[in-house]
Amino acid sequence: MSNYTHIFQGTAFSSNSLKELHILENHLFCINAEGMIEKVVAPADEDYDTLLSMYEGKENFHRLAKGQYFLPGFVDLHVHAPQWAQSGTALDIPLFDWLNTYTFPIESKFSDLSFAKMVYEDVVSTLLANGTTTALYFATVHKEASILLAEICAKKGQRGLVGKVVMDDPEQTPTYYRDADTKTALVDTEEFILAVKELAKSVKQGVYPVVTPRFIPSCTSEGLQGLGELAAKYDTYIQSHCSESDWAHQYVQERYGKNDAFALHDFGLLREKSVMAHCNFLDDADADLFAQTGTAISHCPISNAYFANSVIPLAHFHAKGVEIGLGSDISGGFSPSLFDNIRQAVMSSRMLEDGVNPALPANERGVPNARITVNEAFYFATAGGGESLSLPIGRLAENYTWDVQVIDTTIPSARLPIYEANEPLHDIFQKMMYLARPENIREVWVQGEKVHSR
Ligand SMILES: [Zn+2]
Incomplete structure:
Protein backbone atom coordinates (compact mmCIF):
# COMPACT_ATOMS: atom_id res chain seq x y z
CA MET A 1 0.00 0.00 0.00
CA SER A 2 1.27 3.41 -1.03
CA ASN A 3 3.21 5.59 1.34
CA TYR A 4 0.98 8.63 1.75
CA THR A 5 2.16 12.00 3.03
CA HIS A 6 -1.12 12.60 4.84
CA ILE A 7 -4.38 10.81 5.44
CA PHE A 8 -7.48 12.77 6.40
CA GLN A 9 -10.65 11.21 7.76
CA GLY A 10 -13.97 13.01 7.77
CA THR A 11 -17.11 14.02 5.92
CA ALA A 12 -16.66 16.15 2.82
CA PHE A 13 -18.91 17.98 0.37
CA SER A 14 -17.90 18.38 -3.26
CA SER A 15 -19.73 19.09 -6.52
CA ASN A 16 -20.04 16.23 -8.96
CA SER A 17 -21.78 18.51 -11.43
CA LEU A 18 -23.75 21.74 -11.48
CA LYS A 19 -26.82 20.03 -9.99
CA GLU A 20 -25.31 17.17 -8.03
CA LEU A 21 -23.68 17.64 -4.66
CA HIS A 22 -21.49 14.70 -3.66
CA ILE A 23 -21.49 13.92 0.06
CA LEU A 24 -18.56 11.75 1.10
CA GLU A 25 -19.47 10.61 4.60
CA ASN A 26 -16.57 9.67 6.82
CA HIS A 27 -14.21 8.98 3.92
CA LEU A 28 -10.42 8.70 3.92
CA PHE A 29 -8.49 11.09 1.70
CA CYS A 30 -4.99 9.86 0.92
CA ILE A 31 -2.59 12.64 -0.07
CA ASN A 32 0.71 12.11 -1.85
CA ALA A 33 3.93 14.11 -1.78
CA GLU A 34 2.77 16.29 -4.67
CA GLY A 35 -0.22 17.41 -2.60
CA MET A 36 -2.68 15.52 -4.80
CA ILE A 37 -5.55 13.36 -3.63
CA GLU A 38 -4.22 9.97 -4.72
CA LYS A 39 -7.03 7.89 -3.31
CA VAL A 40 -10.48 8.43 -1.81
CA VAL A 41 -11.65 5.51 0.30
CA ALA A 42 -15.24 4.96 1.44
CA PRO A 43 -15.97 3.13 4.72
CA ALA A 44 -17.36 0.17 2.73
CA ASP A 45 -14.13 -0.22 0.70
CA GLU A 46 -11.87 -3.12 1.64
CA ASP A 47 -8.82 -0.85 2.09
CA TYR A 48 -10.55 1.31 4.67
CA ASP A 49 -9.74 -0.66 7.81
CA THR A 50 -6.26 -1.57 6.59
CA LEU A 51 -5.41 2.09 6.03
CA LEU A 52 -6.85 3.06 9.38
CA SER A 53 -4.78 0.46 11.20
CA MET A 54 -1.65 1.59 9.35
CA TYR A 55 -2.02 5.34 9.87
CA GLU A 56 -4.27 5.93 12.90
CA GLY A 57 -2.39 7.64 15.72
CA LYS A 58 0.47 8.75 13.49
CA GLU A 59 1.42 12.40 13.10
CA ASN A 60 0.26 12.50 9.47
CA PHE A 61 -3.19 11.09 10.26
CA HIS A 62 -5.87 13.77 10.66
CA ARG A 63 -9.37 12.95 11.86
CA LEU A 64 -11.97 15.70 11.90
CA ALA A 65 -13.62 16.35 15.23
CA LYS A 66 -17.39 16.11 15.63
CA GLY A 67 -19.12 19.02 13.91
CA GLN A 68 -16.24 19.58 11.46
CA TYR A 69 -16.47 19.12 7.70
CA PHE A 70 -14.26 19.37 4.61
CA LEU A 71 -15.14 21.70 1.77
CA PRO A 72 -13.00 22.27 -1.32
CA GLY A 73 -11.02 25.51 -1.16
CA SER A 390 -8.44 24.19 -16.59
CA LEU A 391 -6.70 23.15 -13.36
CA PRO A 392 -7.35 20.01 -11.25
CA ILE A 393 -8.81 22.04 -8.39
CA GLY A 394 -12.19 22.70 -6.81
CA ARG A 395 -13.29 19.11 -6.16
CA LEU A 396 -12.49 16.58 -3.49
CA ALA A 397 -11.84 13.65 -5.79
CA GLU A 398 -8.92 11.53 -6.93
CA ASN A 399 -6.32 13.35 -9.02
CA TYR A 400 -7.41 16.72 -7.69
CA THR A 401 -5.26 18.87 -5.41
CA TRP A 402 -5.72 18.72 -1.66
CA ASP A 403 -7.09 22.27 -1.43
CA VAL A 404 -9.56 22.27 1.43
CA GLN A 405 -11.14 24.30 4.16
CA VAL A 406 -12.11 22.65 7.42
CA ILE A 407 -15.40 24.12 8.61
CA ASP A 408 -16.10 23.86 12.33
CA THR A 409 -19.80 24.29 13.03
CA THR A 410 -19.28 24.32 16.81
CA ILE A 411 -17.19 27.51 17.30
CA PRO A 412 -18.78 29.23 20.33
CA SER A 413 -18.84 32.70 18.72
CA ALA A 414 -20.27 31.37 15.45
CA ARG A 415 -22.06 28.17 16.30
CA LEU A 416 -24.34 26.88 13.56
CA PRO A 417 -27.89 25.91 14.62
CA ILE A 418 -27.42 22.15 14.44
CA TYR A 419 -29.25 20.42 17.28
CA GLU A 420 -30.19 16.95 16.18
CA ALA A 421 -27.63 14.17 16.10
CA ASN A 422 -28.99 12.76 12.86
CA GLU A 423 -29.62 15.99 10.99
CA PRO A 424 -29.35 15.27 7.25
CA LEU A 425 -25.92 16.16 5.89
CA HIS A 426 -27.47 18.11 3.04
CA ASP A 427 -29.19 20.38 5.55
CA ILE A 428 -25.89 20.89 7.38
CA PHE A 429 -24.30 21.76 4.05
CA GLN A 430 -26.92 24.42 3.40
CA LYS A 431 -26.44 25.89 6.87
CA MET A 432 -22.71 26.12 6.24
CA MET A 433 -23.30 27.84 2.90
CA TYR A 434 -25.58 30.46 4.43
CA LEU A 435 -24.18 30.90 7.94
CA ALA A 436 -20.46 30.12 7.93
CA ARG A 437 -18.22 32.99 8.92
CA PRO A 438 -14.42 33.26 8.81
CA GLU A 439 -14.32 32.06 12.46
CA ASN A 440 -15.76 28.73 11.34
CA ILE A 441 -12.84 28.12 8.96
CA ARG A 442 -10.47 26.29 11.28
CA GLU A 443 -7.87 25.17 8.75
CA VAL A 444 -7.04 25.82 5.13
CA TRP A 445 -4.80 23.55 3.06
CA VAL A 446 -3.38 24.16 -0.41
CA GLN A 447 -1.69 21.40 -2.42
CA GLY A 448 -1.31 19.27 0.71
CA GLU A 449 0.22 22.05 2.84
CA LYS A 450 -1.49 23.77 5.78
CA VAL A 451 -1.57 27.49 5.04
CA HIS A 452 -3.99 28.79 7.66
CA SER A 453 -5.30 27.70 11.03
CA ARG A 454 -7.15 29.31 13.91
ZN1 LIG B 1 -12.83 44.13 -11.69
Whole structure:
Protein backbone atom coordinates (compact mmCIF):
# COMPACT_ATOMS: atom_id res chain seq x y z
CA MET A 1 0.00 0.00 0.00
CA SER A 2 1.27 3.41 -1.03
CA ASN A 3 3.21 5.59 1.34
CA TYR A 4 0.98 8.63 1.75
CA THR A 5 2.16 12.00 3.03
CA HIS A 6 -1.12 12.60 4.84
CA ILE A 7 -4.38 10.81 5.44
CA PHE A 8 -7.48 12.77 6.40
CA GLN A 9 -10.65 11.21 7.76
CA GLY A 10 -13.97 13.01 7.77
CA THR A 11 -17.11 14.02 5.92
CA ALA A 12 -16.66 16.15 2.82
CA PHE A 13 -18.91 17.98 0.37
CA SER A 14 -17.90 18.38 -3.26
CA SER A 15 -19.73 19.09 -6.52
CA ASN A 16 -20.04 16.23 -8.96
CA SER A 17 -21.78 18.51 -11.43
CA LEU A 18 -23.75 21.74 -11.48
CA LYS A 19 -26.82 20.03 -9.99
CA GLU A 20 -25.31 17.17 -8.03
CA LEU A 21 -23.68 17.64 -4.66
CA HIS A 22 -21.49 14.70 -3.66
CA ILE A 23 -21.49 13.92 0.06
CA LEU A 24 -18.56 11.75 1.10
CA GLU A 25 -19.47 10.61 4.60
CA ASN A 26 -16.57 9.67 6.82
CA HIS A 27 -14.21 8.98 3.92
CA LEU A 28 -10.42 8.70 3.92
CA PHE A 29 -8.49 11.09 1.70
CA CYS A 30 -4.99 9.86 0.92
CA ILE A 31 -2.59 12.64 -0.07
CA ASN A 32 0.71 12.11 -1.85
CA ALA A 33 3.93 14.11 -1.78
CA GLU A 34 2.77 16.29 -4.67
CA GLY A 35 -0.22 17.41 -2.60
CA MET A 36 -2.68 15.52 -4.80
CA ILE A 37 -5.55 13.36 -3.63
CA GLU A 38 -4.22 9.97 -4.72
CA LYS A 39 -7.03 7.89 -3.31
CA VAL A 40 -10.48 8.43 -1.81
CA VAL A 41 -11.65 5.51 0.30
CA ALA A 42 -15.24 4.96 1.44
CA PRO A 43 -15.97 3.13 4.72
CA ALA A 44 -17.36 0.17 2.73
CA ASP A 45 -14.13 -0.22 0.70
CA GLU A 46 -11.87 -3.12 1.64
CA ASP A 47 -8.82 -0.85 2.09
CA TYR A 48 -10.55 1.31 4.67
CA ASP A 49 -9.74 -0.66 7.81
CA THR A 50 -6.26 -1.57 6.59
CA LEU A 51 -5.41 2.09 6.03
CA LEU A 52 -6.85 3.06 9.38
CA SER A 53 -4.78 0.46 11.20
CA MET A 54 -1.65 1.59 9.35
CA TYR A 55 -2.02 5.34 9.87
CA GLU A 56 -4.27 5.93 12.90
CA GLY A 57 -2.39 7.64 15.72
CA LYS A 58 0.47 8.75 13.49
CA GLU A 59 1.42 12.40 13.10
CA ASN A 60 0.26 12.50 9.47
CA PHE A 61 -3.19 11.09 10.26
CA HIS A 62 -5.87 13.77 10.66
CA ARG A 63 -9.37 12.95 11.86
CA LEU A 64 -11.97 15.70 11.90
CA ALA A 65 -13.62 16.35 15.23
CA LYS A 66 -17.39 16.11 15.63
CA GLY A 67 -19.12 19.02 13.91
CA GLN A 68 -16.24 19.58 11.46
CA TYR A 69 -16.47 19.12 7.70
CA PHE A 70 -14.26 19.37 4.61
CA LEU A 71 -15.14 21.70 1.77
CA PRO A 72 -13.00 22.27 -1.32
CA GLY A 73 -11.02 25.51 -1.16
CA PHE A 74 -12.71 28.33 -3.05
CA VAL A 75 -11.50 29.58 -6.42
CA ASP A 76 -11.89 33.37 -6.62
CA LEU A 77 -11.82 34.28 -10.30
CA HIS A 78 -11.68 38.05 -9.93
CA VAL A 79 -9.79 40.03 -7.30
CA HIS A 80 -8.16 43.45 -7.59
CA ALA A 81 -5.50 42.93 -4.94
CA PRO A 82 -4.58 46.65 -4.57
CA GLN A 83 -8.22 47.61 -4.06
CA TRP A 84 -8.27 45.72 -0.77
CA ALA A 85 -6.96 49.03 0.58
CA GLN A 86 -10.32 50.68 -0.18
CA SER A 87 -12.72 47.78 0.33
CA GLY A 88 -16.12 48.86 1.54
CA THR A 89 -15.75 52.48 0.49
CA ALA A 90 -17.30 54.54 -2.28
CA LEU A 91 -19.85 52.00 -3.43
CA ASP A 92 -22.50 54.67 -3.92
CA ILE A 93 -21.20 56.21 -7.15
CA PRO A 94 -21.24 54.98 -10.79
CA LEU A 95 -18.40 52.85 -12.21
CA PHE A 96 -16.77 55.61 -14.26
CA ASP A 97 -16.63 58.01 -11.29
CA TRP A 98 -15.60 55.23 -8.90
CA LEU A 99 -12.62 54.42 -11.09
CA ASN A 100 -11.45 57.99 -11.52
CA THR A 101 -12.17 59.37 -8.06
CA TYR A 102 -11.14 56.45 -5.88
CA THR A 103 -9.68 53.47 -7.66
CA PHE A 104 -7.03 54.90 -9.97
CA PRO A 105 -5.59 57.11 -7.17
CA ILE A 106 -5.26 54.14 -4.79
CA GLU A 107 -3.80 51.86 -7.46
CA SER A 108 -1.23 54.51 -8.39
CA LYS A 109 0.24 54.22 -4.88
CA PHE A 110 1.53 50.74 -5.69
CA SER A 111 4.60 52.26 -7.33
CA ASP A 112 5.71 52.29 -3.67
CA LEU A 113 6.83 48.72 -2.94
CA SER A 114 6.58 49.05 0.82
CA PHE A 115 2.94 50.12 0.53
CA ALA A 116 2.36 47.29 -1.95
CA LYS A 117 3.92 44.77 0.40
CA MET A 118 1.73 45.85 3.30
CA VAL A 119 -1.54 45.58 1.34
CA TYR A 120 -0.62 42.46 -0.65
CA GLU A 121 0.52 40.48 2.40
CA ASP A 122 -2.77 41.36 4.04
CA VAL A 123 -5.06 40.56 1.12
CA VAL A 124 -3.48 37.16 0.47
CA SER A 125 -3.70 36.21 4.17
CA THR A 126 -7.28 37.48 4.34
CA LEU A 127 -8.40 35.48 1.32
CA LEU A 128 -6.75 32.33 2.68
CA ALA A 129 -8.51 32.86 6.02
CA ASN A 130 -11.77 33.10 4.08
CA GLY A 131 -11.17 29.74 2.43
CA THR A 132 -9.91 30.98 -0.93
CA THR A 133 -7.10 28.67 -2.00
CA THR A 134 -6.80 29.90 -5.61
CA ALA A 135 -7.14 33.51 -6.70
CA LEU A 136 -7.00 35.23 -10.07
CA TYR A 137 -5.59 38.66 -9.32
CA PHE A 138 -5.35 41.98 -11.07
CA ALA A 139 -2.36 43.82 -9.61
CA THR A 140 -1.57 47.32 -10.94
CA VAL A 141 0.32 48.75 -13.92
CA HIS A 142 3.58 48.51 -11.93
CA LYS A 143 5.75 45.58 -12.97
CA GLU A 144 7.78 45.27 -9.75
CA ALA A 145 4.77 45.41 -7.43
CA SER A 146 2.97 42.86 -9.61
CA ILE A 147 5.91 40.46 -9.32
CA LEU A 148 5.87 41.10 -5.57
CA LEU A 149 2.23 39.97 -5.40
CA ALA A 150 3.15 36.69 -7.13
CA GLU A 151 6.03 36.24 -4.67
CA ILE A 152 3.72 36.81 -1.71
CA CYS A 153 1.23 34.21 -3.03
CA ALA A 154 4.15 31.80 -3.48
CA LYS A 155 5.39 32.38 0.05
CA LYS A 156 2.02 32.19 1.78
CA GLY A 157 1.06 29.03 -0.08
CA GLN A 158 -1.82 30.38 -2.13
CA ARG A 159 -2.22 29.39 -5.77
CA GLY A 160 -2.00 32.85 -7.31
CA LEU A 161 -2.66 33.79 -10.92
CA VAL A 162 -1.40 37.33 -11.19
CA GLY A 163 -1.65 39.99 -13.86
CA LYS A 164 0.28 43.18 -14.36
CA VAL A 165 -2.49 45.51 -15.50
CA VAL A 166 -2.15 47.26 -18.86
CA MET A 167 -3.64 50.75 -19.31
CA ASP A 168 -1.86 52.31 -22.26
CA ASP A 169 -4.46 54.65 -23.77
CA PRO A 170 -3.55 58.19 -22.73
CA GLU A 171 -6.97 59.47 -23.76
CA GLN A 172 -8.80 57.20 -21.35
CA THR A 173 -6.42 57.01 -18.37
CA PRO A 174 -5.12 59.66 -15.95
CA THR A 175 -1.58 61.01 -16.35
CA TYR A 176 -0.61 59.77 -12.88
CA TYR A 177 -1.72 56.19 -13.51
CA ARG A 178 -1.01 54.55 -16.85
CA ASP A 179 1.72 52.72 -18.75
CA ALA A 180 4.36 55.12 -20.13
CA ASP A 181 3.36 54.09 -23.65
CA THR A 182 2.20 51.03 -25.57
CA LYS A 183 5.68 49.69 -26.22
CA THR A 184 6.61 49.94 -22.53
CA ALA A 185 3.34 48.26 -21.54
CA LEU A 186 4.16 45.28 -23.76
CA VAL A 187 7.83 45.06 -22.73
CA ASP A 188 6.86 45.25 -19.05
CA THR A 189 4.21 42.56 -19.58
CA GLU A 190 6.71 40.25 -21.28
CA GLU A 191 9.28 40.77 -18.51
CA PHE A 192 6.57 40.17 -15.94
CA ILE A 193 5.53 36.90 -17.63
CA LEU A 194 9.14 35.67 -17.68
CA ALA A 195 9.73 36.63 -14.04
CA VAL A 196 6.62 34.82 -12.80
CA LYS A 197 7.39 31.75 -14.92
CA GLU A 198 10.84 31.67 -13.31
CA LEU A 199 9.33 32.06 -9.83
CA ALA A 200 6.86 29.25 -10.57
CA LYS A 201 9.65 26.71 -10.96
CA SER A 202 10.05 26.55 -7.18
CA VAL A 203 6.39 26.91 -6.11
CA LYS A 204 4.58 23.71 -5.20
CA GLN A 205 1.03 25.02 -5.52
CA GLY A 206 1.79 27.02 -8.67
CA VAL A 207 1.85 30.70 -9.54
CA TYR A 208 0.94 31.86 -13.01
CA PRO A 209 1.36 35.06 -15.02
CA VAL A 210 -1.81 36.48 -16.54
CA VAL A 211 -2.03 38.83 -19.52
CA THR A 212 -4.27 41.61 -18.19
CA PRO A 213 -5.65 44.43 -20.31
CA ARG A 214 -7.73 46.28 -17.70
CA PHE A 215 -10.60 46.59 -20.13
CA ILE A 216 -11.02 47.86 -23.65
CA PRO A 217 -11.70 51.47 -22.59
CA SER A 218 -8.24 51.85 -21.01
CA CYS A 219 -6.21 50.21 -23.81
CA THR A 220 -5.19 51.11 -27.35
CA SER A 221 -5.88 48.72 -30.22
CA GLU A 222 -2.10 48.25 -30.63
CA GLY A 223 -1.82 47.40 -26.95
CA LEU A 224 -4.64 44.86 -27.12
CA GLN A 225 -3.16 43.29 -30.25
CA GLY A 226 0.28 43.01 -28.62
CA LEU A 227 -1.18 41.44 -25.49
CA GLY A 228 -3.04 38.83 -27.54
CA GLU A 229 0.25 37.96 -29.23
CA LEU A 230 2.11 37.69 -25.90
CA ALA A 231 -0.58 35.39 -24.50
CA ALA A 232 -0.23 33.12 -27.54
CA LYS A 233 3.57 33.21 -27.45
CA TYR A 234 3.78 32.17 -23.79
CA ASP A 235 0.47 30.26 -23.58
CA THR A 236 -0.63 32.36 -20.59
CA TYR A 237 -3.91 33.01 -18.90
CA ILE A 238 -5.78 36.15 -19.96
CA GLN A 239 -8.15 38.22 -17.88
CA SER A 240 -10.08 41.40 -18.42
CA HIS A 241 -13.50 42.94 -17.86
CA CYS A 242 -16.20 42.30 -20.43
CA SER A 243 -19.60 43.94 -20.96
CA GLU A 244 -19.88 44.90 -17.31
CA SER A 245 -22.14 47.95 -17.23
CA ASP A 246 -24.26 50.06 -19.57
CA TRP A 247 -21.42 52.54 -19.86
CA ALA A 248 -18.65 50.00 -20.56
CA HIS A 249 -20.84 48.04 -22.96
CA GLN A 250 -21.79 51.15 -24.94
CA TYR A 251 -18.24 52.49 -25.00
CA VAL A 252 -17.01 49.39 -26.86
CA GLN A 253 -20.01 49.46 -29.21
CA GLU A 254 -19.20 53.05 -30.15
CA ARG A 255 -15.47 52.40 -30.59
CA TYR A 256 -15.58 49.13 -32.52
CA GLY A 257 -19.19 48.78 -33.67
CA LYS A 258 -19.45 45.43 -31.92
CA ASN A 259 -19.77 43.93 -28.48
CA ASP A 260 -16.85 43.42 -26.11
CA ALA A 261 -16.67 39.69 -26.75
CA PHE A 262 -16.11 39.99 -30.51
CA ALA A 263 -13.76 42.95 -30.07
CA LEU A 264 -11.62 41.00 -27.57
CA HIS A 265 -11.70 37.98 -29.89
CA ASP A 266 -10.36 40.09 -32.77
CA PHE A 267 -7.27 40.77 -30.64
CA GLY A 268 -6.69 37.11 -29.77
CA LEU A 269 -7.86 37.62 -26.20
CA LEU A 270 -10.55 34.93 -26.02
CA ARG A 271 -8.86 31.58 -25.51
CA GLU A 272 -9.25 28.43 -23.41
CA LYS A 273 -7.23 30.17 -20.70
CA SER A 274 -9.28 33.39 -20.75
CA VAL A 275 -11.46 34.50 -17.85
CA MET A 276 -13.63 37.57 -18.31
CA ALA A 277 -15.15 39.36 -15.36
CA HIS A 278 -18.85 40.23 -15.17
CA CYS A 279 -20.17 39.71 -18.74
CA ASN A 280 -23.68 40.82 -17.74
CA PHE A 281 -24.48 42.23 -21.17
CA LEU A 282 -23.35 39.34 -23.34
CA ASP A 283 -25.90 38.57 -26.04
CA ASP A 284 -26.44 35.02 -27.31
CA ALA A 285 -23.84 35.33 -30.07
CA ASP A 286 -21.30 36.59 -27.49
CA ALA A 287 -22.10 33.66 -25.19
CA ASP A 288 -21.73 31.19 -28.07
CA LEU A 289 -18.32 32.72 -28.83
CA PHE A 290 -17.33 32.25 -25.18
CA ALA A 291 -18.40 28.60 -25.32
CA GLN A 292 -16.55 27.98 -28.61
CA THR A 293 -13.30 29.57 -27.42
CA GLY A 294 -13.40 28.10 -23.90
CA THR A 295 -13.54 31.56 -22.37
CA ALA A 296 -14.97 31.56 -18.85
CA ILE A 297 -17.17 34.08 -17.08
CA SER A 298 -16.17 35.27 -13.63
CA HIS A 299 -19.49 36.15 -12.02
CA CYS A 300 -19.16 38.77 -9.29
CA PRO A 301 -22.63 39.07 -7.77
CA ILE A 302 -21.91 41.55 -4.98
CA SER A 303 -20.00 43.89 -7.26
CA ASN A 304 -22.72 43.59 -9.89
CA ALA A 305 -25.30 44.87 -7.42
CA TYR A 306 -23.36 48.14 -7.27
CA PHE A 307 -21.87 48.63 -10.72
CA ALA A 308 -23.42 46.37 -13.35
CA ASN A 309 -26.85 47.98 -13.74
CA SER A 310 -28.33 44.49 -14.10
CA VAL A 311 -28.35 40.86 -12.97
CA ILE A 312 -26.51 38.44 -15.23
CA PRO A 313 -28.66 35.61 -16.69
CA LEU A 314 -26.26 33.02 -15.30
CA ALA A 315 -28.45 29.94 -15.75
CA HIS A 316 -28.97 30.86 -19.41
CA PHE A 317 -25.25 31.26 -20.10
CA HIS A 318 -24.43 28.01 -18.34
CA ALA A 319 -27.06 26.22 -20.40
CA LYS A 320 -25.29 27.54 -23.50
CA GLY A 321 -22.11 25.76 -22.42
CA VAL A 322 -20.11 28.68 -21.02
CA GLU A 323 -17.74 27.89 -18.14
CA ILE A 324 -18.56 29.97 -15.07
CA GLY A 325 -16.86 30.65 -11.75
CA LEU A 326 -17.38 33.17 -8.95
CA GLY A 327 -15.37 36.28 -8.16
CA SER A 328 -15.31 38.61 -5.19
CA ASP A 329 -14.23 41.57 -7.37
CA ILE A 330 -12.61 43.27 -4.43
CA SER A 331 -13.34 46.13 -4.13
CA GLY A 332 -16.24 46.59 -6.53
CA GLY A 333 -17.48 43.84 -4.22
CA PHE A 334 -16.77 44.67 -0.60
CA SER A 335 -16.38 41.14 0.75
CA PRO A 336 -13.28 38.92 0.64
CA SER A 337 -15.52 35.89 1.19
CA LEU A 338 -16.85 33.64 -1.53
CA PHE A 339 -19.43 32.42 1.00
CA ASP A 340 -20.87 35.94 0.81
CA ASN A 341 -20.76 35.79 -2.98
CA ILE A 342 -22.45 32.37 -3.08
CA ARG A 343 -25.29 33.87 -1.03
CA GLN A 344 -25.57 36.95 -3.23
CA ALA A 345 -25.46 34.88 -6.43
CA VAL A 346 -28.49 32.92 -5.25
CA MET A 347 -30.36 36.02 -4.05
CA SER A 348 -29.66 38.05 -7.18
CA SER A 349 -30.81 35.20 -9.42
CA ARG A 350 -34.06 34.95 -7.46
CA MET A 351 -34.64 38.67 -7.93
CA LEU A 352 -33.97 38.33 -11.65
CA GLU A 353 -36.48 35.49 -11.91
CA ASP A 354 -39.22 37.20 -9.92
CA GLY A 355 -38.44 40.74 -11.07
CA VAL A 356 -38.24 43.66 -8.69
CA ASN A 357 -40.80 46.27 -9.70
CA PRO A 358 -44.05 45.62 -7.82
CA ALA A 359 -45.90 48.07 -10.10
CA LEU A 360 -45.65 45.49 -12.89
CA PRO A 361 -47.94 42.47 -13.09
CA ALA A 362 -46.26 39.26 -11.90
CA ASN A 363 -46.07 37.74 -15.36
CA GLU A 364 -44.16 40.73 -16.74
CA ARG A 365 -41.89 41.33 -13.80
CA GLY A 366 -39.05 38.86 -14.15
CA VAL A 367 -37.05 36.46 -16.31
CA PRO A 368 -38.37 32.88 -16.19
CA ASN A 369 -35.99 30.11 -15.08
CA ALA A 370 -33.27 32.54 -14.00
CA ARG A 371 -32.82 31.27 -10.46
CA ILE A 372 -29.86 29.20 -9.32
CA THR A 373 -29.74 27.05 -6.20
CA VAL A 374 -27.18 27.21 -3.43
CA ASN A 375 -25.73 23.90 -4.69
CA GLU A 376 -25.19 25.54 -8.07
CA ALA A 377 -23.58 28.63 -6.55
CA PHE A 378 -21.26 26.34 -4.54
CA TYR A 379 -20.38 24.55 -7.78
CA PHE A 380 -19.41 27.88 -9.39
CA ALA A 381 -17.24 28.81 -6.37
CA THR A 382 -15.35 25.50 -6.49
CA ALA A 383 -15.52 23.06 -9.41
CA GLY A 384 -16.68 25.73 -11.88
CA GLY A 385 -13.69 27.89 -10.97
CA GLY A 386 -11.38 24.93 -11.50
CA GLU A 387 -12.87 24.19 -14.92
CA SER A 388 -12.61 27.85 -15.86
CA LEU A 389 -8.88 27.73 -15.17
CA SER A 390 -8.44 24.19 -16.59
CA LEU A 391 -6.70 23.15 -13.36
CA PRO A 392 -7.35 20.01 -11.25
CA ILE A 393 -8.81 22.04 -8.39
CA GLY A 394 -12.19 22.70 -6.81
CA ARG A 395 -13.29 19.11 -6.16
CA LEU A 396 -12.49 16.58 -3.49
CA ALA A 397 -11.84 13.65 -5.79
CA GLU A 398 -8.92 11.53 -6.93
CA ASN A 399 -6.32 13.35 -9.02
CA TYR A 400 -7.41 16.72 -7.69
CA THR A 401 -5.26 18.87 -5.41
CA TRP A 402 -5.72 18.72 -1.66
CA ASP A 403 -7.09 22.27 -1.43
CA VAL A 404 -9.56 22.27 1.43
CA GLN A 405 -11.14 24.30 4.16
CA VAL A 406 -12.11 22.65 7.42
CA ILE A 407 -15.40 24.12 8.61
CA ASP A 408 -16.10 23.86 12.33
CA THR A 409 -19.80 24.29 13.03
CA THR A 410 -19.28 24.32 16.81
CA ILE A 411 -17.19 27.51 17.30
CA PRO A 412 -18.78 29.23 20.33
CA SER A 413 -18.84 32.70 18.72
CA ALA A 414 -20.27 31.37 15.45
CA ARG A 415 -22.06 28.17 16.30
CA LEU A 416 -24.34 26.88 13.56
CA PRO A 417 -27.89 25.91 14.62
CA ILE A 418 -27.42 22.15 14.44
CA TYR A 419 -29.25 20.42 17.28
CA GLU A 420 -30.19 16.95 16.18
CA ALA A 421 -27.63 14.17 16.10
CA ASN A 422 -28.99 12.76 12.86
CA GLU A 423 -29.62 15.99 10.99
CA PRO A 424 -29.35 15.27 7.25
CA LEU A 425 -25.92 16.16 5.89
CA HIS A 426 -27.47 18.11 3.04
CA ASP A 427 -29.19 20.38 5.55
CA ILE A 428 -25.89 20.89 7.38
CA PHE A 429 -24.30 21.76 4.05
CA GLN A 430 -26.92 24.42 3.40
CA LYS A 431 -26.44 25.89 6.87
CA MET A 432 -22.71 26.12 6.24
CA MET A 433 -23.30 27.84 2.90
CA TYR A 434 -25.58 30.46 4.43
CA LEU A 435 -24.18 30.90 7.94
CA ALA A 436 -20.46 30.12 7.93
CA ARG A 437 -18.22 32.99 8.92
CA PRO A 438 -14.42 33.26 8.81
CA GLU A 439 -14.32 32.06 12.46
CA ASN A 440 -15.76 28.73 11.34
CA ILE A 441 -12.84 28.12 8.96
CA ARG A 442 -10.47 26.29 11.28
CA GLU A 443 -7.87 25.17 8.75
CA VAL A 444 -7.04 25.82 5.13
CA TRP A 445 -4.80 23.55 3.06
CA VAL A 446 -3.38 24.16 -0.41
CA GLN A 447 -1.69 21.40 -2.42
CA GLY A 448 -1.31 19.27 0.71
CA GLU A 449 0.22 22.05 2.84
CA LYS A 450 -1.49 23.77 5.78
CA VAL A 451 -1.57 27.49 5.04
CA HIS A 452 -3.99 28.79 7.66
CA SER A 453 -5.30 27.70 11.03
CA ARG A 454 -7.15 29.31 13.91
ZN1 LIG B 1 -12.83 44.13 -11.69
